[in-house]
Amino acid sequence: MSRDATPLVDLRCEAHTYPDGTVGVHDVDFSVYPNEVVALVGGNGAGKSTLLEHLNATLVPDDGELVVDGTAITESNKEYARKEVGFVFQDADTQLVAPTVLDDVLFGLQNYGVADDDARARAREALATVDAGHLEDRVPHYLSGGEKRLVGLAGVLVLEPSVVVLDEPLAGLDPERSRLVADRITQIHEAGISVVLSTHDLEFAAEVADRVCVMAEGNIIGGGTPREVFYDDALLADANLHPPSAVRVARDAELGATAQPVTESDLVSLLTEAGNSNTAPKPSTDRHRHNLPPSSTSLTTSW
Numbered sequence: 001m002s003r004d005a006t007p008l009v010d011l012r013c014e015a016h017t018y019p020d021g022t023v024g025v026h027d028v029d030f031s032v033y034p035n036e037v038v039a040l041v042g043g044n045g046a047g048k049s050t051l052l053e054h055l056n057a058t059l060v061p062d063d064g065e066l067v068v069d070g071t072a073i074t075e076s077n078k079e080y081a082r083k084e085v086g087f088v089f090q091d092a093d094t095q096l097v098a099p100t101v102l103d104d105v106l107f108g109l110q111n112y113g114v115a116d117d118d119a120r121a122r123a124r125e126a127l128a129t130v131d132a133g134h135l136e137d138r139v140p141h142y143l144s145g146g147e148k149r150l151v152g153l154a155g156v157l158v159l160e161p162s163v164v165v166l167d168e169p170l171a172g173l174d175p176e177r178s179r180l181v182a183d184r185i186t187q188i189h190e191a192g193i194s195v196v197l198s199t200h201d202l203e204f205a206a207e208v209a210d211r212v213c214v215m216a217e218g219n220i221i222g223g224g225t226p227r228e229v230f231y232d233d234a235l236l237a238d239a240n241l242h243p244p245s246a247v248r249v250a251r252d253a254e255l256g257a258t259a260q261p262v263t264e265s266d267l268v269s270l271l272t273e274a275g276n277s278n279t280a281p282k283p284s285t286d287r288h289r290h291n292l293p294p295s296s297t298s299l300t301t302s303w
Contacts (some may be wrong), residue, residue, distance in 0.1 A: 006070070007031040008162050008194055009055055009085060014063035016050055024050030024059075025218045032163050032196055037189050039205035040198040041229075042215035043240045048198035049090070051215070052165050055196065056085035069162060083112075086156030090167040092148035095155065096140035101127070104140050105155045112159075126158035127151075129191075130184045146177025153184060157193075164188060166197040170204055182208060206230060206244045206262040214239045226262045 009032040016024045025047040032038060032055070040048045053059040057066060057078040066073040066081065073081045089095055098104035106114075106123035114122070127133045132150040135143065140151060149169060156164055169185065170178045185208055189195050199205050205212055206226045213223040216239040223229060230236070230243045242248075246267040250259060253271075261267040 005033045007033055007067070008069055010067040011051075011054055011061075012064040012066075013051070013054055013061040016054065016059055016061055023218055025054070027219055028064075030055075030213070030220065032194050034162075034194060035189075035192065036210045037185070037195045037197070037208050038211045038213060039209035040196070040213050040215055041200070041202060041205055041239070041241060043200075046215040046239065047218040048215055049167050050218070051220075052087070052167050052196065052198055055081075055163070055165050056087050057081040058087065083159050084161050085163045085165060086159060086161035088149065088152045088156055088164065088166045088169065090169075090171050092145070092152045093141065095152050096148060099139065100136065101132070101138050101140055101143070101151050102136040104151060105136075105158055108155060108159050122158050123154070126154040129157055129188070130154050131180075144177065146173050146180055149173070149177075149181050150184060153181075153188075157188065161193065163194045163196065166195070168198055168200070170199065170201055178204070202230065202241065202244045203246075203263075206246070214241070216240075227260050230262050231260055 009030075011028065011030045013025055013028040013030075015026045018024055028047075028051060030051060040051065042048055050059065054061060054066060056068075057073050060066070068081045068084050071077065071080060096104055098107050102120065102123055105126055106119040109119040109122060110116075124133060124136065127136055130150045130153050132147065132154055135147060135151065138147075140148065143151065153164070153166075166185070169181050173181060182204060185195055185197070189208075195208075197208075209226055211223060212226050212229040213220050214229060214235055215221065221238055222232065222235040224232075230247050233243075236243060244262055246261045246263055249267055250261050250270070255261075255270060259270050261270050
């Protein structure tokens with residue numbers, strides 16, 4: 001992601017107020033760029049889900065604008081936003097509507113008038129992409145939580161979006177299924193699709209994200225690369241967050257101010273290097289996660 005790139009999604013939301021008068025988000029400027037994974041982090045009620053649901057016009061600002069791939073989204077063309085920006089909800093059951101997994105994944109294609117044979121072939125390809133092809137004849141509501149998330153993701157990917165949005169993708173999953181879902185997120189990013197996700201799990205955010213945005217009280221209060229965010233104590237404190245364990249261990253081990261691991265693998269590499277050389281370890285770059293070029297860590301003035 002480069003600051004010179006044209007955003008795939010550009011949201012300006014002065015406010016979104018729910019029917020009961022609760023203000024979900026306010027004064028938010030948020031953009032999604034090609035070839036990036038963005039993590040929204042923050043406590044309960046920070047506004048993460050509300051912001052995400054604006055990205056494909058599930059919700060609309062009281063005052064503001066959503067632009068998707070250069071097209072301003074209005075009441076008349078919301079479907080364009082929902083095709084280009086696929087949304088996987090935290091409660092996977094809300095988007096599982098058909099009697100079998102295969103029928104569920106091809107449902108969206110049928111709504112767009114895709115011929116049945118072509119729709120089935122594309123649905124099977126989408127399921128294979130997330131390693132869920134073996135589930136195609138299963139009843140969706142009898143799947144495990146992790147399997148439902150993968151099927152929901154396949155149902156989004158089959159429409160070939162430019163951006164995939166996932167609301168708390170690891171919520172309620174055990175470690176094995178969390179790892180499976182995290183691997184699939186990395187996989188679709190490597191296939192050229194930008195990803196935006198919300199999470200309470202800063203270990204997960206440190207592992208998969210190129211950019212982290214911190215939310216509190218309905219606003220984005222800061223952001224940057226994982227290293228910039230997770231070593232900013234004041235910013236994390238303002239959002240009632242604690243840094244990932246690699247950050248805490250590095251500080252407890254007194255690795256030095258220049259050694260700033262954010263993931264377990266970062267930490268292991270630094271400790272191994274220090275043990276082999278008996279010198280202060282050097283920090284790795286943030287771009288190691290997806291083998292991105294140097295420009296991919298550039299920040300924009302709007303989050």
